[in-house]
Amino acid sequence: GYSVLVLGKPIEYRNPGVVFAGDTTLRELIALIKLSRVFVGNDSGPLHISGAVGTPSVGIFGPTHPSLGYAPDSPNSRIIGAELPCRPCTLYGKGRCRLGSRLCMTLIEPDEVADAVEELAGFENTEPVEPNNASPRKPAVFLDRDGTIIADAHFLDDPAKIELLPGVAEAIKTLNDAKIPVVITTNQSGVARGYFDIETVETIHGRLREILAERGAKIDAIYFCPHHPEGEIAEYRRDCDCRKPKPGMAMKAASEFGLDLNSSFIVGDKKSDIEFARNIGARAILVRTGKGAQTERELRDIEPDAVFDSLPGAAKYIVEKWKKQ
Incomplete structure (x- = not known):
C-alpha cells in the first residue's frame, strides 16, 4: 500500500494518515506534493501546484466546474464531479448551496476517487506515469x-x-x-x-x-x-x-x-x-x-x-x- 499525507489547513481528521495540515510552509507544501505519487484535492491552489510540479492528480469538483477554466489539463490528471443542472453555482465554491443539500459533493462516490488514484498510481499498471505531455518543463x-x-x-x-x-x-x-x-x-x-x-x-x-x-x-x-x-x-x-x-x-x-x-x-x-x-x-x-x-x-x-x-x-x-x- 501507499502512505497517505494529509495537507491543507489545520483541521481534525478521523482517517488514518500522516497529518501535515497546517504544519507546512508553502515551499514545504510544494515539495511534499512534488514527492507524492498522486495528489487528490478539490478545486484549489494545491491542485494547481500538482500540475505545476508534474504530479498526477485527481481533482474533485463540486459547486465549481472545469469549464470555468480552473482545472488541470494533462494526460496524468483526472477530474471527478457529479453532473447536475445547478452546477456551477459559484466561481470559487464559497457560495451557499441553493438546494441546501450539497448534492454535488455527496453524490461523488469514494470508490470513484479510489479507482482514479489506482489508475494514476500504477496499482494495476506498473508503468510510471509521465509528467504533463512528457516534455521538459520550461522557465518563464x-x-x-x-x-x-x-x-x-x-x-x-x-x-x-x-x-x-x-x-x-x-x-x-x-x-x-x-x-x-x-x-x-x-x-x-x-x-x-x-x-x-x-x-x-x-x-x-x-x-x-x-x-x-x-x-x-x-x-x-x-x-x-x-x-x-x-x-x-x-x-x-x-x-x-x-x-x-x-x-x-x-x-x-x-x-x-x-x-x-x-x-x-x-x-x-x-x-x-x-x-x-x-x-x-x-x-x-x-x-x-x-x-x-x-x-x-x-x-x-x-x-x-x-x-x-x-x-x-x-x-x-x-x-x-x-x-x-
Whole structure:
C-alpha cells in the first residue's frame, strides 16, 4: 500500500494518515506534493501546484466546474464531479448551496476517487506515469504590468491612457527572440473596488497586446487578480490565492503552460513582486521604474536577486542567465 499525507489547513481528521495540515510552509507544501505519487484535492491552489510540479492528480469538483477554466489539463490528471443542472453555482465554491443539500459533493462516490488514484498510481499498471505531455518543463519570465511595462496610472481604466515605458517593447522582443515565455501577472483590485469591471481590464490588455505587436513584441499570456479583501463589489471581496504576493497566478500559468517556476524570473517594481518570487521559488528582479526606486530605498527584510534601472537591463540579464542554464 501507499502512505497517505494529509495537507491543507489545520483541521481534525478521523482517517488514518500522516497529518501535515497546517504544519507546512508553502515551499514545504510544494515539495511534499512534488514527492507524492498522486495528489487528490478539490478545486484549489494545491491542485494547481500538482500540475505545476508534474504530479498526477485527481481533482474533485463540486459547486465549481472545469469549464470555468480552473482545472488541470494533462494526460496524468483526472477530474471527478457529479453532473447536475445547478452546477456551477459559484466561481470559487464559497457560495451557499441553493438546494441546501450539497448534492454535488455527496453524490461523488469514494470508490470513484479510489479507482482514479489506482489508475494514476500504477496499482494495476506498473508503468510510471509521465509528467504533463512528457516534455521538459520550461522557465518563464513573469512581468508586473503597472510600473514595469507601462506607466503606473493608478487604477488605469481606459486603454487610450496606456503609456508604454521606454525600451519595453524591445526588451520583450529580446525575450521572445530567446524563446523565453513572457507572462504578465498583475493585481487589478480596481475591479473589487468598483472603479472598473472585468471587461475593461480585458480591453486594456487587448490594446496592450496590439501596441506591443506593432513593435514586434509578444506576450504569451496575461493573468490578473480582480480581488481585494476590502473591496466594494461583493463578488470580488475576498482574501484570495491569486493576489500577489500569493502564488495563484503563477501556479495557474505553470499548470497551463508546463512551466518550471523554480527556474523562472519575476520582474517588478514593488516589494510584493519580490515576495511573489520567493513564494514560488523563482528569481526576483527589481526595476527602478514605477515605484521601484522607492521600493529599493525602503527594502529591509527581503532582497531581490538583481536590480536594474528598467526592463531592458533586466531582459539582457535574463537572457544571459537563460543561456547558461
